[in-house]
Amino acid sequence: xxxxxxxxxxxxxxxxxxxxxxxxxxxxxxxxxxxxxxxxxxxxxxxxxxxxxxxxxxxxxxxxxxxx
Amino acid sequence: xxxxxxxxxxxxxxxxxxxxxxxxxxxxxxxxxxxxxxxxxxxxxxxxxxxxxxxxxxxxxxxxxxxxxxxxxxxxxxxxxxxxxxxxxxxxxxxxxxxxxxxxxxxxxxxxxxxxxxxxxxxxxxxxxxxx
Numbered sequence: 001x002x003x004x005x006x007x008x009x010x011x012x013x014x015x016x017x018x019x020x021x022x023x024x025x026x027x028x029x030x031x032x033x034x035x036x037x038x039x040x041x042x043x044x045x046x047x048x049x050x051x052x053x054x055x056x057x058x059x060x061x062x063x064x065x066x067x068x
Numbered sequence: 069x070x071x072x073x074x075x076x077x078x079x080x081x082x083x084x085x086x087x088x089x090x091x092x093x094x095x096x097x098x099x100x101x102x103x104x105x106x107x108x109x110x111x112x113x114x115x116x117x118x119x120x121x122x123x124x125x126x127x128x129x130x131x132x133x134x135x136x137x138x139x140x141x142x143x144x145x146x147x148x149x150x151x152x153x154x155x156x157x158x159x160x161x162x163x164x165x166x167x168x169x170x171x172x173x174x175x176x177x178x179x180x181x182x183x184x185x186x187x188x189x190x191x192x193x194x195x196x197x198x199x200x
Binding site: 042043046047048050054056057060061062063064066067 | 093094095102134141149151155156159160163164167168169196197198
């Protein structure tokens with residue numbers, strides 16, 4: 001019984017190790033691409049935040065004044 | 069005794085109402101200074117005092133307080149949207165400059181220059197803003 005669980009543990013560890021290798025290989029080529037994207041991300045974020053910006057302005061007349 | 073209690077309770081309620089009132093609309097000291105061109109909106113999403121203008125210590129303290137509260141709002145809203153406080157501030161500026169600035173008010177543009185909003189020259193929206 002004890003031997004069987006030890007075997008299972010080993011198999012589990014082996015699977016985890018093999019599985020662990022796969023994302024490492026995928027991640028490696030991704031890194032240089034991320035750096036290039038940084039320039040564009042900002043503009044996209046501003047576009048994405050437009051609704052939140054309007055909510056923030058409308059919810060806080062004490063901070064931003066009343067609409068014109 | 070009961071009459072005194074009522075008076076005290078009334079006074080407390082009145083004090084509370086007076087304290088809560090400024091939170092509903094913008095501080096009149098701030099809006100007056102803005103209309104007079106002493107302070108203005110900046111492209112960084114905060115309010116600033118224009119150089120060469122006389123601003124009392126009280127006004128400067130109010131400006132600082134307002135900016136601290138803006139910073140807190142930018143931070144919480146940015147976190148909710150997976151963005152940075154600066155990005156939240158930058159997107160506020162796009163709406164603020166385009167829709168909120170009134171004629172005669174001053175604003176500090178992207179390059180750091182203070183400019184007046186006039187009928188012929190509306191506020192110059194920063195380059196990071198999407199085309200409207």
